[in-house]
Amino acid sequence: MSWRKIGQFQATRCYADNFDEEVEELRVQQIADQEIPPPADDTVHEVLNIKAFGYDCTLVEHFAQYTHNLSKNMSLSVFDSYALPAKATLVHAIQGTGLKEKDRIKDYTLTTYQRVIQIQDLPSKRASLLLDLLQLNLPEGVSFTITPHTQEHYKERFIRKEIPDSLL
Amino acid sequence: MAAHYRFPYLRILALTQSAYKMKGSLCFKNNLVFPKHQICRFCSSSDTETRPWQLMSGVCVERYPVISQTHNSIEEEFKEMCNMVEFESSVLSDHEIQVRKDRDRMKKRKEGELEEEAGDDGEVMTALDLEDIALEKLKQFQAAPRETSADQENDTKSINRKLADKLVLLVKEKIGDKTLWILPQGYRDTGESMREAAERVLNACTIENRMKVKFVGNAPVGVYKYKYPEDIQHKIGAQGAKIFFFKAKLMQGDFMQRPDVGISEYKWVTREELDSHLIKGYSDTIKSFILPVSL
Numbered sequence: 001m002s003w004r005k006i007g008q009f010q011a012t013r014c015y016a017d018n019f020d021e022e023v024e025e026l027r028v029q030q031i032a033d034q035e036i037p038p039p040a041d042d043t044v045h046e047v048l049n050i051k052a053f054g055y056d057c058t059l060v061e062h063f064a065q066y067t068h069n070l071s072k073n074m075s076l077s078v079f080d081s082y083a084l085p086a087k088a089t090l091v092h093a094i095q096g097t098g099l100k101e102k103d104r105i106k107d108y109t110l111t112t113y114q115r116v117i118q119i120q121d122l123p124s125k126r127a128s129l130l131l132d133l134l135q136l137n138l139p140e141g142v143s144f145t146i147t148p149h150t151q152e153h154y155k156e157r158f159i160r161k162e163i164p165d166s167l168l
Numbered sequence: 169m170a171a172h173y174r175f176p177y178l179r180i181l182a183l184t185q186s187a188y189k190m191k192g193s194l195c196f197k198n199n200l201v202f203p204k205h206q207i208c209r210f211c212s213s214s215d216t217e218t219r220p221w222q223l224m225s226g227v228c229v230e231r232y233p234v235i236s237q238t239h240n241s242i243e244e245e246f247k248e249m250c251n252m253v254e255f256e257s258s259v260l261s262d263h264e265i266q267v268r269k270d271r272d273r274m275k276k277r278k279e280g281e282l283e284e285e286a287g288d289d290g291e292v293m294t295a296l297d298l299e300d301i302a303l304e305k306l307k308q309f310q311a312a313p314r315e316t317s318a319d320q321e322n323d324t325k326s327i328n329r330k331l332a333d334k335l336v337l338l339v340k341e342k343i344g345d346k347t348l349w350i351l352p353q354g355y356r357d358t359g360e361s362m363r364e365a366a367e368r369v370l371n372a373c374t375i376e377n378r379m380k381v382k383f384v385g386n387a388p389v390g391v392y393k394y395k396y397p398e399d400i401q402h403k404i405g406a407q408g409a410k411i412f413f414f415k416a417k418l419m420q421g422d423f424m425q426r427p428d429v430g431i432s433e434y435k436w437v438t439r440e441e442l443d444s445h446l447i448k449g450y451s452d453t454i455k456s457f458i459l460p461v462s463l
Contacts, residue, residue, distance in 0.1 A: 043387075128384040128415050132459050135417075136334075140236050 034154040044121040047149040054142040064115035079118035219407040225365035226353040234331040266295035340433040349445040366414040378424040388412035389457040
């Protein structure tokens with residue numbers, strides 16, 4: 001597993017045809033594509049993202065730890081494991097008339113916590129077993145999804161910075 | 169031939185069994201310990217041609233547990249203890265700090281120390297009020313019962329039975345001259361993969377679009393070999409059938425039996441109830457790939 005700092009400067013590629021487009025590109029910091037390793041052969045899956053999410057941080061983190069340990073014990077190679085920033089959801093409850101002004105509760109904030117474990121080269125024979133174990137040991141209040149890893153998943157971890165005109 | 173036997177009793181048996189027409193090296197029917205350098209294969213004395221095996225796909229449709237399992241007494245006690253430890257060692261939350269502040273303010277106001285602030289008309293919502301309102305709302309919430317009506321009637325066809333357990337679909341089919349409980353299975357047509365055969369088998373059993381199922385992976389999870397009796401071997405021209413099982417998860421809907429297919433009955437059973445329905449060898453194979461919910 002490589003230790004990669006988020007936001008580290010990487011060599012940028014220029015996709016512009018002329019000067020103006022190049023200036024436009026420089027405004028937004030370009031992030032180089034990640035080198036996602038292809039599957040080793042026909043019998044294994046590509047890099048898969050297991051994303052656990054929920055409202056309770058302890059449960060989500062413990063489930064992420066559980067999947068990590070389970071994959072290690074099943075001799076699957078864990079490509080990377082990281083946390084995505086927590087998403088705060090504002091729930092605005094519209095309550096009808098009838099209650100006094102002070103009895104109405106209007107707004108709630110719910111935070112969703114997310115953890116991602118990436119598994120590389122999952123053999124097809126063990127895929128159903130891993131999925132079964134994960135589903136059976138899922139705690140209440142936590143959900144998980146498994147998707148193949150794409151460049152979009154990688155790029156959304158970065159904070160896109162606008163470089164101000166004075167620097168250009 | 170007698171010279172290279174290490175144990176004398178083998179030589180005697182070899183002589184007595186010479187009446188059998190054997191192919192290749194010497195074979196023994198009984199459970200004997202013979203030397204490691206001898207490799208024996210039991211051959212049928214009647215015919216020597218090797219017939220092919222027929223391939224079948226079986227589908228194991230599972231309804232995953234809807235609710236979590238109930239805790240036993242030790243787990244309950246441990247849970248209580250963990251909660252207590254966490255509560256005692258935790259820091260005050262924002263809400264609790266606000267409650268304490270409000271309480272101090274009320275006390276000070278009663279004792280007349282705090283002046284009436286401008287704009288304070290006594291209608292301010294304190295944190296305690298918020299807590300009371302929230303508790304009132306919680307009392308109005310009714311959780312659904314853990315044991316449904318299907319549990320009470322013990323309706324084995326229902327999908328709502330045993331919400332804390334995994335349910336597996338079993339069908340009753342006529343095989344040869346016996347009707348047996350098995351997982352839905354069917355022969356593989358030429359030119360299709362085993363997984364496609366499994367999907368076709370499942371679609372053939374149910375009415376279309378009633379049951380949404382998701383197959384997991386392209387690799388089968390188990391195999392069961394069934395050798396046909398002699399007369400059927402001659403009739404069909406195959407030695408037996410190998411059934412490869414595929415796992416499928418029930419996403420939504422229910423099994424709706426098609427009236428024209430050879431299925432007389434169906435049931436959704438838990439892993440513990442499998443033994444009472446299936447024959448022993450089949451049950452052992454199936455149990456190896458159906459994971460229990462709690463170990």
